[in-house]
Amino acid sequence: MGDHGHGHDGPGHDAHGGVLNIAIISGSMPPMPCGVGDNALALGRALAAKGHRITIYTHISADALSEGNLTINPLVSNWNWSGCHALAQQLLMDGPDITQIEYPTRAYGSNTGPTNLPLFLKLRKFRGPIVIRLHEWEKAHWLRRLAIWPMLNDSNGIMVPSADMREDILFKHRSLKDRPVHVIPVGPAVQPDDRPAADADAWGMQLKSWGVPDNAHPLILSFGFVRKDKGLESLAAAIAAVKKNSQAHVVHIGPFTPATDVQQEAVLDAIAQHQVADRFHFVGEHPLSVLPTAVPRGTVAIFPYTEGISNRRSAAITLGTLGFPIITTHAHEPEVDAAWSGLAQLIPAGDDAALTAAIQQISGDTVLQGHPEGFATYFGWDRLSSEVEAFYEDVYEHYRILIDPGCYPASMAELAAHAGGHH
Numbered sequence: 001m002g003d004h005g006h007g008h009d010g011p012g013h014d015a016h017g018g019v020l021n022i023a024i025i026s027g028s029m030p031p032m033p034c035g036v037g038d039n040a041l042a043l044g045r046a047l048a049a050k051g052h053r054i055t056i057y058t059h060i061s062a063d064a065l066s067e068g069n070l071t072i073n074p075l076v077s078n079w080n081w082s083g084c085h086a087l088a089q090q091l092l093m094d095g096p097d098i099t100q101i102e103y104p105t106r107a108y109g110s111n112t113g114p115t116n117l118p119l120f121l122k123l124r125k126f127r128g129p130i131v132i133r134l135h136e137w138e139k140a141h142w143l144r145r146l147a148i149w150p151m152l153n154d155s156n157g158i159m160v161p162s163a164d165m166r167e168d169i170l171f172k173h174r175s176l177k178d179r180p181v182h183v184i185p186v187g188p189a190v191q192p193d194d195r196p197a198a199d200a201d202a203w204g205m206q207l208k209s210w211g212v213p214d215n216a217h218p219l220i221l222s223f224g225f226v227r228k229d230k231g232l233e234s235l236a237a238a239i240a241a242v243k244k245n246s247q248a249h250v251v252h253i254g255p256f257t258p259a260t261d262v263q264q265e266a267v268l269d270a271i272a273q274h275q276v277a278d279r280f281h282f283v284g285e286h287p288l289s290v291l292p293t294a295v296p297r298g299t300v301a302i303f304p305y306t307e308g309i310s311n312r313r314s315a316a317i318t319l320g321t322l323g324f325p326i327i328t329t330h331a332h333e334p335e336v337d338a339a340w341s342g343l344a345q346l347i348p349a350g351d352d353a354a355l356t357a358a359i360q361q362i363s364g365d366t367v368l369q370g371h372p373e374g375f376a377t378y379f380g381w382d383r384l385s386s387e388v389e390a391f392y393e394d395v396y397e398h399y400r401i402l403i404d405p406g407c408y409p410a411s412m413a414e415l416a417a418h419a420g421g422h423h
Contacts, residue, residue, distance in 0.1 A: 019051045020392070023096035025087070025114070027079065027104070029062035029072055030191070033255045033285050035224055035314045036104045036135055037062070038189035043388065044070050045192070046381035050389070057087055084107045086114030088120050097128060098392055101155075103148065104135040108180065115147055118154035129156040129399040135186070137165045145172075152176060157395035159184050159388070161312035163333055180394040184387045185311035187379050188321040195293035196322055203292040206247070207251070212284045216249040218362045221301040221324060224315035226264045226282075228254060231304030231349075232327070233270040238355040240303075241273035246363035249279050250302075253290075254315075256282040288322070295323050300368055303328040303360075308349045309340050311379075320344065321375040325368035327358050343374045 004122060022042055028037035044054040048069035056072045065072035075090060076083045091099060099121075101114060118130045132155045134383070135143070152158060152173065157180040160166045166183050170176055198206060204214075212219070226232060232252075239248055245268070258264035271277050292299075299317040303309065309316060309328045320326045326344035331337035345368060347354040362368060377383070 001035055019053065020055045020097045021095070022047060022055070022392075023091060023094065023099040024054060024056045024102065025100065025117070025363075026056055026058050026102040027114070029056060029058040029074065031063060032059065032061050034104075035189050035318075038191065039186050039314055040102045040133075042187055042189060042191060042381055043385060046187075046385035047388065050385060055096070072190065079113045081113050081116075082121065084117050088124060088126075089115065089120065089129065092124060094166045095128070096397070099128060099130045100133055101130070101151070102133050102135070103151065115151040118151055122154060126372060129392075129395045131155055131157040131159065131395055131422075133159040134165070134169075135161065137169060149173065155179070156399045157181070157391065158331045159391060161186050162310050162336070164310075165312075178213065179398055180391060180396070182387070182391045184384060184391065185379060186314045186317065188318040188375070189314050190288065190318055190321060194288045195410070196293045197289040198292045199318050200292065200294070200296070203296070206290055210251060210281045212249050212251060212281055213247070215247050217247050217298045218251045218359070219296070219299045220248060220359070221299065221319060222250055222252040222254075222303070223301065223319055226254065226256055226261070226267055228263050228266060229306045232267045232308050233308070233352070234304045234352050234355055235302060236267070236271045236274045236276055236280070237352045238359050239276045239279050241352075241356040242359050242363060243276060243279065244347065248359055248363060249281065251281045251283060252284055253284050255284050288318075291322065295325070295370055297367060298362070300327060300362055302326075302355075304347070304349075304355050305329050306349055308332045310346070310348070311336055316344075317375065317379050320370065321372060323370040323377060324371040325370045327355075327362075327368070339378055343371045 024040055026037050026040040028034035029041060032036060040056065044056055048054045052069060054070045056070070058072060058074050058076065060074045060077050062072060062074040064074055073090070076087050101117065103114065121130065132151060137160070152169070153175065158169070158176065159182050160349060161184065164182050166181050170181060207216070222230070222232065222235070224230070235250065239250065242248055246332045258268050271280050274340065301316070301324040303313065303316045303326065305313065305328060308331045310331060310333070316326055316328055320343055328340070328344050328346060329349035331340055337346070345358065347358055
């Protein structure tokens with residue numbers, strides 16, 4: 001870890017007493033459509049609000065930003081070896097206290113540059129912990145898992161959103177047990193300038209522009225990328241089952257390009273097979289500001305995940321945080337299921353009859369309530385960023401012992417307060 005000039009006074013001290021220079025590497029950032037980029041930005045803002053200095057390095061398609069302690073640097077033209085070489089050069093010059101790589105299995109395409117970045121930095125004598133925030137694992141192809149092994153192996157710590165993911169990784173790669181692997185949920189992909197802003201009239205006009213009839217009830221919201229594990233095929237079957245006695249309509253907000261996406265094409269095929277194309281409205285990518293500030297009666301978000309809700313499901317977490325009632329499927333992990341039982345109406349995964357019954361229920365007089373306070377408590381960025389700070393402290397202690405305890409301050413707080421040289 002470097003001897004940076006970090007002597008700063010004032011309110012910007014974390015729970016451990018110091019201000020850190022933190023580098024976050026993300027394959028996307030707004031306005032690029034990706035929940036991981038939105039999530040990384042929200043985490044960066046939460047850490048910056050605690051006084052840390054955050055630099056997010058991302059693709060050139062993103063917008064540059066300088067906002068208090070947070071900077072977005074869109075410098076990577078391609079995530080291949082050449083692009084990551086330029087990124088490594090910048091990191092070597094900037095000398096962050098800790099470097100965090102956001103890694104969803106799809107974000108960098110077929111490029112292997114990011115998976116080899118930790119090794120490349122170490123070969124260049126980069127000093128400082130490198131951590132991975134792994135967003136997905138179970139669904140990744142075995143070749144993808146093999147490809148990211150060097151990145152995990154050369155890291156000093158790993159964050160995962162679920163205990164199941166942690167257990168699976170450590171079972172398959174037991175050598176990773178020698179470093180911190182913390183379970184920290186993802187948070188809501190909500191930015192300060194991107195919150196519901198529509199009043200009732202504006203929301204009504206928005207729905208009309210999307211082709212949603214005035215008598216739609218219940219109005220079901222779906223959000224994010226369309227994937228088979230989102231359960232939209234089950235939702236199509238349930239809408240078909242209630243169609244005669246319900247005016248249920250589904251509005252999906254998020255990227256939708258079925259002509260180039262096999263999974264999205266399969267969803268369209270299921271909708272056509274069930275003859276409910278008139279009840280589904282795929283409206284494309286929109287900011288959260290198009291949503292209503294007050295959740296209208298009869299509006300609910302449904303996420304019938306085929307493998308159950310988990311704490312990596314940013315789409316459900318985001319709409320729940322914004323106050324929308326949630327119907328989703330039981331979690332595989334008992335502790336997660338118990339937490340979500342107080343936040344949403346849960347049904348068995350893969351049970352089309354249970355999903356149909358839930359929609360029939362809200363098609364009548366039953367009104368579901370949202371639980372924004374519960375989501376704020378469980379998934380609030382202040383809490384999650386404190387867990388990330390604790391993870392950094394654990395990683396630093398591991399790194400310090402691994403390299404040379406005599407060469408480094410005893411804690412990250414001492415490091416952050418230490419004045420002097422640079423990497």
